[in-house]
Each structure stands twice: as C-alpha cells, then as structure tokens.
Amino acid sequence: MGKVIAIFNQKGGVGKTTTNVNLSACLAAKGKKILVVDIDPQGNTTSGFGIDKNTVPFSMYDLLIDNVDIYQCIVNTSRENLFVIPSSVQLAGAEIELTGMENREKRLKNAIDKVKDDYDYIFIDCPPSLGLLTINSLTAVDSVMIPIQCEYYALEGVSQLMNTIELVRENLNPKLEIQGVVLSMFDGRTNLSIQVVDEVKKYFKGNVYTTIIPRNVRLAEAPSYGQSIIEYDPKCKGAEAYSEFADEFLYLEEDINEGVI
Ligand SMILES: Nc1ncnc2c1ncn2[C@@H]1O[C@H](COP(=O)(O)OP(=O)(O)OP(=O)(O)O)[C@@H](O)[C@H]1O
Numbered sequence: 001m002g003k004v005i006a007i008f009n010q011k012g013g014v015g016k017t018t019t020n021v022n023l024s025a026c027l028a029a030k031g032k033k034i035l036v037v038d039i040d041p042q043g044n045t046t047s048g049f050g051i052d053k054n055t056v057p058f059s060m061y062d063l064l065i066d067n068v069d070i071y072q073c074i075v076n077t078s079r080e081n082l083f084v085i086p087s088s089v090q091l092a093g094a095e096i097e098l099t100g101m102e103n104r105e106k107r108l109k110n111a112i113d114k115v116k117d118d119y120d121y122i123f124i125d126c127p128p129s130l131g132l133l134t135i136n137s138l139t140a141v142d143s144v145m146i147p148i149q150c151e152y153y154a155l156e157g158v159s160q161l162m163n164t165i166e167l168v169r170e171n172l173n174p175k176l177e178i179q180g181v182v183l184s185m186f187d188g189r190t191n192l193s194i195q196v197v198d199e200v201k202k203y204f205k206g207n208v209y210t211t212i213i214p215r216n217v218r219l220a221e222a223p224s225y226g227q228s229i230i231e232y233d234p235k236c237k238g239a240e241a242y243s244e245f246a247d248e249f250l251y252l253e254e255d256i257n258e259g260v261i
Pocket of ligand 1: 011012013014015016017018019040042044126127128184185186213214215216217219220221223238
C-alpha cells in the first residue's frame with residue numbers, strides 16, 4: 001500500500017518545494033513510483049518539473065472544486081516513475097470556495113484514497129499557510145515531513161505547526177504521524193547553521209534526519225530550467241545531498257515496515 005506524506009511548514013521559503021521536487025526525483029530514479037501533488041497555489045513544484053500550469057487540461061483546482069476525477073488530473077512528467085497533479089493559478093481562490101462546500105476538509109483525502117495503491121509514495125507540497133488547502137493535505141496523509149531552514153528564527157512558528165498537527169489528529173486524522181524533520185540550506189561556515197542544527201535536534205529529539213541539505217546555488221538554479229537537481233547537475237553537492245537523503249528515507253521506511261521503529 002502506498003504511503004502519503006505532506007511536506008509542510010507554514011513558514012515560507014524553508015525548502016518545502018525544493019525538498020519535494022528533489023526527493024521525489026531521487027526516489028523515482030531509485031525505482032520507486034511517485035506521485036507529487038501540488039496544492040500550493042504558487043505552483044512552484046509544478047513548474048519545477050517543467051510543467052506549464054497554464055496549459056494543463058486539469059489541475060488540483062478542478063479536482064477539489066469541480067469534482068474532476070483524480071485520474072484525469074495526473075500528468076505524466078516523461079520521467080520514469082514520476083507523476084504530478086499540477087497546481088494552477090485558480091487554486092488561490094479555492095480556499096474561499098471550499099469554505100461553503102460539503103466535506104470541505106476531506107475532499108483531497110477522498111480523491112487520493114482512490115490512487116493510493118498505484119504508487120509507492122505520494123508527496124503533497126503544502127502552501128505556507130494554515131488554511132483549508134493545508135487542512136485538506138494533513139487530513140489526506142499518513143505522515144508529515146517538516147523542512148526547517150538553518151537560519152535565524154528557524155524554530156519560529158514550530159509550536160503553532162505542532163498545534164495544527166495535533167488539532168488535525170484530534171478532529172480529522174487520528175493516525176497522522178511525524179515522518180521526520182529535514183534541515184535545509186545549511187552553511188557549515190557559519191556558527192548560526194551549526195547552532196540551529198543543535199536546537200532543532202533538541203526540540204524534535206529522535207525525529208531529525210541525519211542527512212542535512214546544504215545551501216547550494218545549483219539547487220536554486222535548477223527550477224528555472226524545469227529540472228530536478230539530478231537532471232540539472234547530478235554531481236553537485238545539492239544532488240549528492242538529496243540522493244543521500246532519499247537513501248536515508250528509504251532505509252528508515254524499511255525499519256518502519258519491519259516494525260523496528
Ligand atoms: N538548499 C538550498 N540551497 C540554495 N537555495 C535553496 C535551497 N533550498 C531552497 N532554496 C531556494 O530558496 C527559496 C525557497 O525555497 P523553496 O521554494 O523550496 O521553499 P518553500 O518552503 O517551498 O517556499 P514557499 O513557502 O514559498 O512555498 C527558493 O528560491 C529555492 O530555490
């Protein structure tokens with residue numbers, strides 16, 4: 001059975017999209033069948049895979065608001081094992097439209113449940129907010145992966161984030177788990193980055209991945225070419241880090257499946 005994971009932190013610019021695009025691409029290259037769901041109206045994950053969100057026949061908006069069948073919304077990225085449900089500009093209005101709809105928190109879950117068994121992993125790129133699009137995502141998933149940027153105020157908003165997860169557990173998705181915390185944009189030349197790693201590890205105890213994603217300019221460049229980092233520059237430090245991260249992710253998943261964790 002496939003596992004559904006939200007990549008979530010309501011703080012903006014912490015590396016959610018970068019992690020989603022590159023972890024998904026690395027896992028697909030390692031033979032896992034991946035569906036990436038872009039529920040962020042900014043649509044950066046969609047364009048990060050080179051998909052033009054203005055020309056796709058159906059998008060996340062159509063799925064959530066117009067009940068278009070999920071199978072019709074899935075786009076083949078032309079990369080082996082990698083599929084995307086694209087975002088679109090209309091999605092920004094969906095937050096308001098959802099408010100008056102029946103089953104408004106469960107519309108994504110109801111759709112995703114239909115395709116869950118077709119993939120090894122489904123990753124949802126959440127917007128940097130705590131509105132209904134995020135609530136739909138947290139309701140649809142088995143677990144939450146939290147990227148945290150190694151910068152000032154890294155832990156700012158984290159208690160609010162944990163409260164949101166707890167509220168969703170209590171009201172909508174009792175089995176929601178923390179998949180793990182991934183530290184991003186690490187700069188080993190600064191004490192600040194090193195301090196943030198310590199603080200985050202203390203706060204989240206055993207839940208932080210060992211692999212740390214460095215600040216690497218190639219990671220910032222790749223999206224403008226519509227490529228993941230393993231296509232754009234497979235030998236750069238960013239590509240090495242995401243490939244290692246994918247290995248660690250899979251290793252821990254095996255332990256979870258075998259009941260070790
Ligand atoms: N490891 C990295 N090294 C260098 N630049 C990075 C790295 N990770 C992300 N970036 C850049 O930082 C910016 C923010 O990253 P990203 O879009 O992944 O964050 P986000 O959390 O998805 O943002 P938003 O909250 O707006 O959706 C982007 O310009 C991205 O290219």
